[in-house]
Amino acid sequence: MTFLVLATRANLHNEALAAADAVGADGAPPVGRLNAPALDDAKLWVTRLWDTAAGAIEAAWEDGRAAAAPLIERFGQEILELRETFAEGAKAVIDLVAERLAEYARTLTRRLMSQFEENLTIGVHRFEVRGITVQQKLKMTGTLKASLHELCSFVSEGEITVSAKYAV
């Protein structure tokens, strides 16, 4: 037997964003000294791009894909600017932002799947989960902008269809 489950809730989305935020994040500066964080170009660029990318995901989540479109466009322009003004570090920056996008997708999916009960009991029958399938396809390849576009489409549906197969 198969159940269709309507999934994502806001807390899962926020947890996934928090997990993505943590990728490549610095630890706390040492206590007891007057510090200035090490704010090199790469760090500033990662934050700038990620603010836009995560902002687009937020917009897609809350207001739909159309709301994310301007931010996706801005994201693309910022990547161009990055390549022009910080060519030597652009790859590392892009890799880290891509990793954050992937971590968002991974965490969201993982958390969704963990919502299912491992087994169900209906009457005297006990069903165990035999498989879970996410209905949407998420293509996280190609350019970073395209990946962001995919991800925004993925989350903008408002509900992600995940099916779980249970059997006795």
Next chain:
Amino acid sequence: MEREEFRDGLLLSLRHALQELTAFDQSAIALAKQVLSAPTIGDSTDALFRLTPAGWVVLVDYCAANWTGNGRHALDLFGGSSFSYLHPKPEGVLVLVHASFALLAALAAEEAGEANPARLSASGIELAGQVEAAGLPAIAHRLLSCLFHLLPAVSAARLPVAEKCLQCGEAAGQTDLVAAGAAACALCRIDLAGETQAERLAAFEALELAIERISAASEAAREQLAVALVSLSRKPENLYLQNLLVHLVPHIKNAGGLTLLAGKQPWPARVTEFSDDEDETAAMEAHVWALRHDLEVDRDHLGLLPVPALRNPTADWLDWTLSHPAYLRAVPNGRSFLEEKDAQRHLLDFAHEVTHVKSLLGYLGLAMAALRAVLLHRRINDWARGGRGPEEILALRRAGFEAPPIDPTNEADLLCAEITLELVLKARALQDVWTAWMEGLAVFGEAAAEVPDPDATQSVGAALRCLVDFRVERKPGQELTQEELQAQVEAFFDDVGGRWASAAEARVPGRLRELMATPHTPYLAGYLAVRGVVAAWRARLGRPLGGPAAFRALVSATRLSIADSIPSLALRSDRFAAAAEAGLSAWVKRLAGLPADRLDLLLTDPAEDERRPPLGWRDGCSVQLSSEEQAALAGNVLRRMVSEAFLSLADPADVGRWGAAGDPDHEKAARWAKGLAELRQREDSKTEEAEAAQMASSWLTLAMLLPLGRADARFYLAVGPEDSKSRLSLIIRKATRAVGMELPSSDFLMLPLSRQTATALAEEVRARGTPRMEVLRLVDLGHYVAPPLPWPLVVLRYGDWLHVLLGDRSTNATLVDGADRDHPLANAIRGRLWPEDPIGLDAMPRGDALASHTLAQLGAAPPGDSFTMVWRSALCTLAERIGDESARRTAQCRAASLMLEALGHTPAHAAEYAAQRFEALTKRAFRLNIATSLFRTGCLPGQDPWLDQRAAEVAASGFDIFERGAHGWDVRAASQGTTA
């Protein structure tokens, strides 16, 4: 092994050795006779024999067979209580013989196939130590040389032998022996070096030293030792030493492939002498040639140094220095600072950290210095209690005792330990309470971009301009008028200010965005507090006050107007922390509410009113105050602070942990407190307070000399005749990573020195032998050097030789000559950068170690009576508080929140800002725009189309702190209640 068996085995091995070595040189026996016939061992120092291990066997055998002292035979050494190694008799020979037997035993074990290099090494070093102590370091050296070759080639046991060998060579004062010892150390280190960077660094530095020592040895020794070391270059794993080994090529006839690397130029010694002009030219050419090669050596060495643990720029609360990762091993030189890839970032980093240092050089710094000086005096007294002398103290410190041992049953010990912890806790409480404001001010300062004032040494901008050399532009033969020179100076200062402004515009919005979300440090709360105060000033003045003017006034206020906001240093630490929080809150509120006339006084640019006396503060208000009056005021405050700090735990109200008044334990504790208070009334206590105040004042004065970068520099020295200039040539590393490269970049500096100065340096080089000197760049933040210098100082240091140059105006004018060892500025720089504290009594910076010591001492102590058990428990709680980083972050957050509440923020908002929850409060896509809005309004409020366009977006972002007033957009003023 039983003693008898040991003796028998030893004798057997001795006889065996003698049978094997009957043909051995008779000189050993002759020496032995000479040693034994001499009235004292020291008389035999001229007996220079090259002994082999077998020779020593013979010598020891002779001693053992023939020497009798006080009616005892040498073999009675092993007979019982008549001899104890730990308490040797005064007879030096007896000790010598005993140590010899230990070595023989080790040798015997080797011969018996029981290889134990470590034991052999230890025995040999012990014997050598005795021989050296008997006044025969050269003989000890030879013994160790023999032993070195006896030990397996790649053996950790060889290294201590080699090191002792070097030590004996130095004690003997013979250059060949020193060279041999240094070469032995290098050989060992190189043999032992694996793939780890630390091992390779040790090998590299040992080889460097060996090369220096070999170059001073006799020709024969040079060749022999150089050949031994150069042969190492043939091993592929030693490729990292190749550039260094080239230095040995001149000493040997056939150096193989290294000869090609060395080239055909004559290689200069570290120190050379020239006698006429022609020689001078040759010396200079040789220096340039050698320095070019040494660039490679410098890069090799730098590559082996461990990556600094410091990842971000910091300033230190206690010694008021700053550290920047890019300038831990590099010194800005010429215009190099501006030419680096990260120049803009570094400029803002320095603006941030210099702001910290300058802000601390006021009453907050005085309070820290008072606590630190009192702790130092208390520790001197604590260590001396019980009649401990310097040697015992030193032995305990070397054994790892951070503080004197605590007798857990001794109430005086417990009291002393608690006062120590209290002083540390109070210093930390002040730091935690003021962290948010200090960080907020420094973040605001990054964007202040003030143009340095050529006549002022007080501004942050004046310190930043010292990162760059000013070069006078003139055509050949042109004489500049004073006006022309002044115009160049002003143009230079404008250029620095302009670069700061460009850096701020390009980077501060992004940095603000990052800082507002950096976890655990209350940048956001501090910044909003500063902005709230500035906005209140702007509203009260009725004019758009610019960021630079506001910043300068805020730094002045932070330094000089907070004396009354620092609670009595006599308070117990928990009550002190609460009072400090209240003090900060009251102070920011008062600062935000300064009346318009006081603000006018505060904000008037000194350059616009030259007749105005320097600004000062009295009773929290800006006043016209001469610098003498300000100094007198500060002196009074410092004396009060020191006196208060000495009264820590002298208030009977502080002993409440033993129950209420009337409880016997409470009364007992109260008697301790009263006793302490009475002690402080004594005349000698007053003297002690005066000394501590003097010390604190001296620290703060020296802190005006702020190092901006430091590096080691390879150098060559050519000493010329009396009537010409000697030359010092060195490599100044100006960046550890040059633009577009992963390699360091360096400049050559060729400095003329007087013969006297060069000779003083040459003597130091001969004594120390290291191939690098230290180079530092300093800025005089105050008026330490008179007349005030708005120029950087460049300090060259090699051992006790300290030479100070004026780092500007293309003149390299000398401020302190290296030959003048007692120059006041040299002493000040030494006191600032290399303070003498051989026993490590200045413990405030090591508060964590003090806490660990207390916990270790009390944790293992057996239970005592109820009174001391309560006390011990309280001490452990205090010590744990010192080491609790989480508690410190909580304290910082709480103080920041209270400060914002005092400025009109709601408790909920204040708590959010203090917890750095900028990201939780804002939508992601708008964060950079919020930061940009803060930057733009921070520089100057006004009509701003950029802000107009984004006002709705920013307002909707969830971070509603802006408003549009009569002068345009700004952060809401503190006095109006910043947030609804």
